Amino acid sequence: MEQALYPSIDGSREEREQFVGLLEELLTTVDEMKDPDKMTLGKLPDDPYANRDIPQQPGTMKKVIQELKELAQGHRFVNHRYVANASTLPNIPSLLGQVMMTLVNGNNLWDVEGSAAARAEVKLTRMLSEVIGYNPEKSGGFTTWGGQGAVFQSLRLAIARQFPDSNEEGVPPNLYCFASELSHYSLFKAMQATGIGTNHLIRIKTNDDHSMNIEDLQEKMEAVAEKGGIPLYVLASTGTTDTFGVDDVKQVKKVCTNIEAAHQLAPIYLHADSAMGGMYTFFNDYETEENPLGFRNQVIDEIKRLQKKFRHLRLADSLVFDFHKLGQTPYISSLFLVKDRSMFGYVDLNEEETPYVGNRGYGNYHTSYTLECSRMGSSLPIYASLIGMGVEGYQTILAQYLDVNIAFREALKERFSNVAVTNEVSPITTFRFYPGRPMWEAEKEGRMSSEEVTDINEYNSRFAEVLGEARDEIYFGNTSRQRYVAVTDREELESVYVQKFFSISPYTTVDRVPEYIDFLEKQMNAFHKSMQLI
Numbered sequence: 001m002e003q004a005l006y007p008s009i010d011g012s013r014e015e016r017e018q019f020v021g022l023l024e025e026l027l028t029t030v031d032e033m034k035d036p037d038k039m040t041l042g043k044l045p046d047d048p049y050a051n052r053d054i055p056q057q058p059g060t061m062k063k064v065i066q067e068l069k070e071l072a073q074g075h076r077f078v079n080h081r082y083v084a085n086a087s088t089l090p091n092i093p094s095l096l097g098q099v100m101m102t103l104v105n106g107n108n109l110w111d112v113e114g115s116a117a118a119r120a121e122v123k124l125t126r127m128l129s130e131v132i133g134y135n136p137e138k139s140g141g142f143t144t145w146g147g148q149g150a151v152f153q154s155l156r157l158a159i160a161r162q163f164p165d166s167n168e169e170g171v172p173p174n175l176y177c178f179a180s181e182l183s184h185y186s187l188f189k190a191m192q193a194t195g196i197g198t199n200h201l202i203r204i205k206t207n208d209d210h211s212m213n214i215e216d217l218q219e220k221m222e223a224v225a226e227k228g229g230i231p232l233y234v235l236a237s238t239g240t241t242d243t244f245g246v247d248d249v250k251q252v253k254k255v256c257t258n259i260e261a262a263h264q265l266a267p268i269y270l271h272a273d274s275a276m277g278g279m280y281t282f283f284n285d286y287e288t289e290e291n292p293l294g295f296r297n298q299v300i301d302e303i304k305r306l307q308k309k310f311r312h313l314r315l316a317d318s319l320v321f322d323f324h325k326l327g328q329t330p331y332i333s334s335l336f337l338v339k340d341r342s343m344f345g346y347v348d349l350n351e352e353e354t355p356y357v358g359n360r361g362y363g364n365y366h367t368s369y370t371l372e373c374s375r376m377g378s379s380l381p382i383y384a385s386l387i388g389m390g391v392e393g394y395q396t397i398l399a400q401y402l403d404v405n406i407a408f409r410e411a412l413k414e415r416f417s418n419v420a421v422t423n424e425v426s427p428i429t430t431f432r433f434y435p436g437r438p439m440w441e442a443e444k445e446g447r448m449s450s451e452e453v454t455d456i457n458e459y460n461s462r463f464a465e466v467l468g469e470a471r472d473e474i475y476f477g478n479t480s481r482q483r484y485v486a487v488t489d490r491e492e493l494e495s496v497y498v499q500k501f502f503s504i505s506p507y508t509t510v511d512r513v514p515e516y517i518d519f520l521e522k523q524m525n526a527f528h529k530s531m532q533l534i
């Protein structure tokens with residue numbers, strides 16, 4: 001009885017067929033809940049609090065599948081109706097990798113306990129180092145818990161590299177980190193958790209293209225150094241989460257080098273937070289003149305613009321590939337990559353500290369420098385995806401996202417006289433509606449009052465509510481903090497509320513664009529009608 005609940009140990013065909021039968025049932029269950037006319041699977045779910053007891057008796061596999069089905073009811077499913085965020089539809093190679101990962105259940109902490117994933121991790125590190133332009137003989141990397149995990153691990157390296165005693169003595173009191181005001185909150189959390197404290201996070205202004213303002217960075221780093229503070233770490237956002245603004249890594253690096261020289265400082269750590277944008281480095285070597293994949297001219301122009309920015313990622317000390325975003329693999333699959341793997345030595349444990357693993361005479365890959373102990377083998381789904389997609393597969397889908405967004409922007413501006421597109425071409429389009437004519441230029445230039453800006457925010461926030469009600473039809477995203485703008489009557493800046501279109505699956509195609517626009521128009525009419533009633 002007990003053994004029947006486990007895979008066979010002898011590869012018996014009969015037992016495999018039973019297992020395949022269950023998988024088939026599971027896949028069928030999910031497939032039967034799919035409906036291209038809706039964004040969600042099946043029906044609305046049950047009340048999750050109704051039943052809290054673990055069953056006393058073992059359940060049948062039929063029961064297990066039934067219960068799983070119940071949980072999947074009402075789940076969002078990424079088809080062409082989902083255009084809200086970077087929640088990917090994992091591709092089939094990555095799903096195969098994920099199944100292999102669980103079949104062998106390797107622990108990526110130590111190659112003896114997880115040789116498949118460890119080998120995949122070593123290969124991935126080399127492959128992606130080549131893409132970035134890191135020297136693969138020197139670089140290192142490991143999969144970790146998301147873009148957030150990469151920021152945390154990079155900050156830990158920055159502290160330990162400059163203050164090797166800090167592991168024993170704690171973190172010095174006068175360390176400062178710098179990131180744009182539109183950076184992801186990952187750094188904020190990492191500063192809480194490392195004990196540096198969020199008061200020591202210096203936020204840098206952004207430009208109209210949502211990249212970090214380099215003069216402001218220079219001034220603020222200078223000010224910290226002059227007062228005797230230690231500029232420790234700069235986070236360059238390469239693809240901001242909402243608007244895909246890309247910081248100029250080359251200029252950021254230059255500022256760091258200047259400050260180091262002027263104040264005789266140790267090297268300042270530079271992490272490129274490429275969780276959102278990292279996959280676009282796959283165009284670094286794309287021949288835009290020959291254009292072997294035949295992208296249309298407008299798409300090529302955007303690829304050229306992005307190439308200029310992403311080619312400099314190699315200047316960063318570390319970066320991340322968040323495959324579960326634009327890399328089309330399941331959660332959590334992120335590779336943290338460092339230029340110089342000898343840095344891991346600053347945070348590695350001594351053998352005496354790891355009595356369970358790694359200090360025996362066998363195995364040669366023991367990752368005791370990660371913040372995790374056991375690690376899932378998510379290098380397998382990533383590796384499988386790279387093999388299944390290839391560079392061209394990724395280039396094709398990433399170019400499709402640009403293509404769709406170009407078409408979406410054009411159609412949006414054609415249909416609505418009261419809209420402004422508020423970011424550069426990328427997989428994301430942010431757009432802001434106005435009660436009358438678009439006032440985006442005036443807002444950006446700080447020519448509007450606080451009340452005027454907040455009224456327009458309110459208008460967009462209420463419209464987002466209307467869109468949200470109809471999200472089963474098409475699910476748009478939104479953000480209350482696309483960027484900050486100056487206002488005429490107050491010192492403080494105002495944040496800007498916008499709607500968001502995010503193309504994240506191959507099913508979001510140029511052909512679909514009219515549907516998205518029709519939907520927005522229908523909801524806008526309903527919104528205006530409802531306002532007249534109030």
Ligand SMILES: *Cc1c(COP(=O)(O)O)cnc(C)c1O
Nearest residue numbers: 146147148184186241273275276
């Ligand atoms: C999404 C994102 C993160 C966090 O990544 P997770 O994988 O969700 O942990 C960090 N930085 C940026 C810029 C992001 O877009």
